[in-house]
Amino acid sequence: MASHDVVEICAGAGGQALGLEKAGFEHTLAVELDAHAVSTLEHNRPSWKVAHGDVASRDVWDPKKYQKVALLAGGVPCPPFTIAGKQLGATDERDLFAWAVELANVMQPRALLLENVRGLSMPRFSGYRQHVLDRLASMGYVASWRLLQASDFGVPQLRPRFVLVAMRSADAAYFQWPEPVEKTPTVGEALGEMMAAGGWEDAKKWAAGANRIAPTIVGGSKKHGGADLGPTRAKRAWKELGVDALGVADAPPGPGAKFEVGPKLTTEMVARIQGWSDDFPWEFQGRKTTRYRQIGNAFPPPVAAAVGEAIMRAFKGEAPRTAPQPSEQDPIYKALRAATDFVSADQLSRASGVLDTPELERRISLLSRDFDIDIQERATGVAYKLGGFKAFIGQADHSRHDQFEKHRSHIS
Incomplete structure (x- = not known):
């Protein structure tokens, strides 16, 4: 394996992959469920080994064959944590975050990089996050979380992503989160030339009015209909x-085009808003809706590159050395975890x-959604004891397997 090799799980259509490649990592393996995204990966990087199927299935790949990889990275499914959803967390059959953390114990990578939606940063999941930090610490990693805005890294949309980076202590001492860039283009600046490519006379005027950052692109899922912008x-x-957000256009507007709201974006324009550009070239496979879904669900390449470069600098010891500081998340979970028996409410x-x-x-009620909490009624009041973690972490008998097969055609 290369000295800076990466195994990427839930690789999607390659947003994180391209960014990590830009940062200097070499893909030893990419694993992805969606057939269209697999086609996109294979089209753009024919030399990469791409495994198609359920990332948690040993029939698709064997993590033990990739031990001591430099970086284990991935963008595991978002629905368990999304603010717009039910936030089922550990009880959602699509939740692979805890499983990915356990994968680090099997593969023992030099570093771990996982990204997800902003919802995972909310108080609802403080216990879940603390469990992740404690589990990684028990494996010998120093881990920290950071909410990163894509617009801080040259991507002309908001798109907040919650990112976890874990490294061995020697490397963690050199890790520093990337700093924002000086300037991010507006929607008009990013898309002006593309909007004018079909001969539309009002493209320049339109670009001048589209003078802000875009809202977050939403890729959606296979359960829902065609492409639209959120x-x-x-x-x-x-x-x-x-911009008319009710759908996606096949081509930029032509001469004489008139709109009540404005033109629709093409998938190529959506890709530009998501961070693909001349600096991050990529071609998407499939029909319009599948291309849009691949683009909309991706981790913006410039953000992945910025985080990847920060990890690479830590590997090379190029940043100022500091004492690594792990994140702290949930004092109630920590107190329950430290106890060997029931703990009274006062304690x-x-x-x-x-x-x-x-x-x-x-x-406590929030914790009970992700953990078994035993409650004991006493004459002096209520006492609590922390039980098991409800998440899928690789158990052969976990309900996740049956649910996955049942809903497989709708999972993206």
Whole structure:
């Protein structure tokens, strides 16, 4: 294996892959479920080994064959954590985040990079995050989280992503999160030439009015219909930018084109908004809707490149050395985890610093969605004990397998 090799799980159509390649990593393997995304990966990088199928199936690939890889990376499914969804977390059959963390114990990579939606950063998942940090620490990794905005890295849309980086202590001492770029283009600046490519006379005027950053591109899932640019709130934001978000065009507007709202974007324009450009060239395979879905669900290549470069600098010891500081997430989970038996509500309040009883009960309720919490009624009050983690981490008998097969045709 190369000295800076990477195995990427849930690789999608290659947004993270291209960014990591730009940062200097070489793909030893990419694993992806969606056939169209696999075709896109194979079309753009014929030399890469791409495994097609359920990433958690040993019939698709064997993680033990990739031990000591430099980087294990991936963008595992978002629906378990998305704010627009039910936020089922560990009980969602699509949740592979905890499984990916356990994969690090099998593969022992030099570093781990996982990204997901902003919802994972919310208080609802503080216990889940703390479990991840503690588990990685037990494997010898120093881990930290950061909410990164794509617009801070030259991508002309908001697109917040919650990113986890874990490294061995020696490397973690040199890791620093990437700094924002000086300037990010507006939608008009990014798409002006593309919008004029069909001969539309008003393209320059349109570009001048599209003078802000775009809302987050939403790729959606196979359960839903054709391509459009997002939910109602996003459509309103697109309308203010002079873009018709009710669908995606086959070509840029031609001479004499008139619009009530504005033109629709082509998939090529959506890709530019997502961060693909002359610096990050890529060609997508499949019909329009499948191309749009691949683009919309991707990790923007410039953001992946920025994080990949930060990891690479840490590997090379090029950043100033500091004492690695792991993130702290949930004091209630930590107090329960440290206890060997039931903990009274009063003891838990003192240990966690959460002194308000209703707030303590609310946060215990949130924890119980991802963990088994045993509750004991005593004459002096309620006591709690932390049980098992509900998430799929590779168990052969986990309900995830049956649910995955049942819904396989709709999972993307």
